Amino acid sequence: MLIKTIYKSLFLTILIIISISSLTKTKVPLSYILIKTKTFQDSSRTIYVSKNVQIKNYFQYLDSIVTHFNSNQSYNISEHILVRNNPWIIDSLANTDYYRMMARDTLVYNQKDLIVLKKGSKIIIPDSLETQKLLKSIKNTWIDVNIPEYKLRIYEDSVMLYKFPVRVGRNETKYLKMGNRITDLKTIPGNGKIVAHVKNPDYYNPATGKQYFVTKRDDNKTTKLPQIPFIETEINGIRYGQLIHPTTNPITLNRAYSNGCIGTNEADAWIIYYYAPINTKIKIRYDLNVTNEIGEKMVLEDIYGK
Structure with a gap:
């Protein structure tokens, strides 16, 4: 048995x-990600997306944000923490669903080419207290x-x-x-x-x-x-x-x-x-x-x- x-x-x-290798072949430079960073109350940050991000580059993009932040701060975040603090990202991803797009009269042949984060969008990095709250929720x-x-x-x-x-x-x-x-x-x-x-x-x-x-x-x-x-x-x-x-x-x-x-x-x-x-x-x-x-x-x- x-x-x-x-x-x-x-x-x-x-x-x-x-296909792990496909995740590591493309390295997204930091300049692709951070056009402007503003600090609020010494712990919370707003990142402005500097150019459109397609689904095929989406995970590398988020990973580079997380890596950059964690190397410079006293507390760490993860991809899940970052996105849960920005629920509009989940909505944007969900709306790439083939059948949702068809309902809007848009035929998508290659979903990987869709833009999921538009230039100028704001991604808010949670402060330490917000991070702890999200960690508790996830747990x-x-x-x-x-x-x-x-x-x-x-x-x-x-x-x-x-x-x-x-x-x-x-x-x-x-x-x-x-x-x-x-x-x-x-x-x-x-x-x-x-x-x-x-x-x-x-x-x-x-x-x-x-x-x-x-x-x-x-x-x-x-x-x-x-x-x-x-x-x-x-x-x-x-x-x-x-x-x-x-x-x-x-x-x-x-x-x-x-x-x-x-x-x-x-x-x-x-x-x-x-x-x-x-x-x-x-x-x-x-x-x-x-x-x-x-x-x-x-x-x-x-x-x-x-």
Whole structure:
């Protein structure tokens, strides 16, 4: 049983190949970032974006801000702290969702070329007290996924902040070439934490093992694959490779459709990422008895036949 679990862990982990080198090839010079910095009350800073920043350069841009700040101040911030202090950035990222853009009559073939931070935008670096407040909020944030309900919720303590539709693993076994074995595709329940982020993933078809670079959307249009972070979980102390990641086909949400991962739409994936830094707690459960939004008790379909 242990060997089988390890094999499944190894297989699911390689479904998405992390292209770490692509994150480090492009170095964004500091002059690209800081055109003007003003100090307020000796601790809070405002950074004015000096030129438009596209998604393909977005993470390098933020990393250079964080590195520069942390090398000159008595307290440290992180990418998640910086963005959580500037929630408009999350909104800007979420609005690059292909289907949101189409609703505005804009067809996006290559999402990586979209401008996410416009020239002249202000990024506020939190002072030490604001940073501590954000750290406390992050520490008390956790993720809840109920498999048969097809829902992912984000809580701070007992307060629900967000609720998103998801897709989960199919109730079947299938031979997948990447694992070279028959694999159980069901999403695995349990308690755990977030252990890794894949900021620029490569995409592979697990059935054939072939890498792919474009995707057919629900409207039958073909586009390049977007750059949106994938989130790796550790459940019950094991890294199954069970990821939280966006799907380019939201028509598959609210269904048992995936190879075990938890799929979201593109906009929601950005929000989840910024509320799920490393070590964020996650609970994946299989509860059929739930209460709906108006307080009525419901029994969900037993999609895994337990």
